[in-house]
Amino acid sequence: MATVLYITANPHNHEKSYSMLVGNEFVQAYRSANLNDEVIHLDLYKMDIPQLDTDVFNGWDKLKAGTTFEKLTEAEKTKLNRIDELVDQFVAADKYVFVTPVWNYSYPPVMKSYIDSICIAGKTFKYFPDIGRIGLLGDKKAVHIQASGSFLSPGSDDADLEMGHRHLKVIMDFVGIPSFEGIFVEGMAAKTDQEPEIKVKAIQQACEIALKF
Numbered sequence: 001m002a003t004v005l006y007i008t009a010n011p012h013n014h015e016k017s018y019s020m021l022v023g024n025e026f027v028q029a030y031r032s033a034n035l036n037d038e039v040i041h042l043d044l045y046k047m048d049i050p051q052l053d054t055d056v057f058n059g060w061d062k063l064k065a066g067t068t069f070e071k072l073t074e075a076e077k078t079k080l081n082r083i084d085e086l087v088d089q090f091v092a093a094d095k096y097v098f099v100t101p102v103w104n105y106s107y108p109p110v111m112k113s114y115i116d117s118i119c120i121a122g123k124t125f126k127y128f129p130d131i132g133r134i135g136l137l138g139d140k141k142a143v144h145i146q147a148s149g150s151f152l153s154p155g156s157d158d159a160d161l162e163m164g165h166r167h168l169k170v171i172m173d174f175v176g177i178p179s180f181e182g183i184f185v186e187g188m189a190a191k192t193d194q195e196p197e198i199k200v201k202a203i204q205q206a207c208e209i210a211l212k213f
Contacts, residue, residue: 135176
């Protein structure tokens with residue numbers, strides 16, 4: 001049995017959001033084909049995700065200097081505990097489905113906070129003096145479902161402006177996940193007359209990838 005984290009960073013549900021609509025179709029198709037797998041929905045907008053602030057950095061610095069965890073401030077302990085919970089859950093999973101809209105050519109800030117919580121040395125990557133950084137999650141796979149009103153996918157005229165999917169790919173490489181696919185729901189605002197066809201095509205692609213995921 002595999003564990004899938006369905007990670008969504010969208011304040012809207014599948015009735016208002018193109019990315020959430022396609023993500024929902026992906027999950028339904030995956031569940032139908034993998035009845036014994038567990039799919040856990042992480043709605044980042046409804047979760048406690050610490051920002052990397054002074055409490056977090058001070059806590060890490062104190063631990064590195066030899067301070068015991070019990071001697072940290074309550075704020076430091078609470079935030080470091082939560083980060084440990086998030087990264088441990090991420091490491092324990094086998095597959096990841098990221099779902100985001102494009103906001104200002106990237107993804108919502110809550111996704112960045114989540115990424116910062118799972119990029120933890122010794123858990124998802126490690127530095128070695130002789131060979132440098134090594135990602136520790138090489139046996140896992142991920143897919144990213146991204147919606148945008150304009151065309152931003154690889155190969156489009158404005159692809160160089162897109163930062164969300166490209167950054168997620170860098171992060172997947174960073175933690176050692178070699179299998180990373182993109183599903184792009186795009187062009188609904190640029191070509192309003194083609195919106196139904198765009199939606200149907202994206203759902204079809206999502207279902208096809210879900211059956212092989």
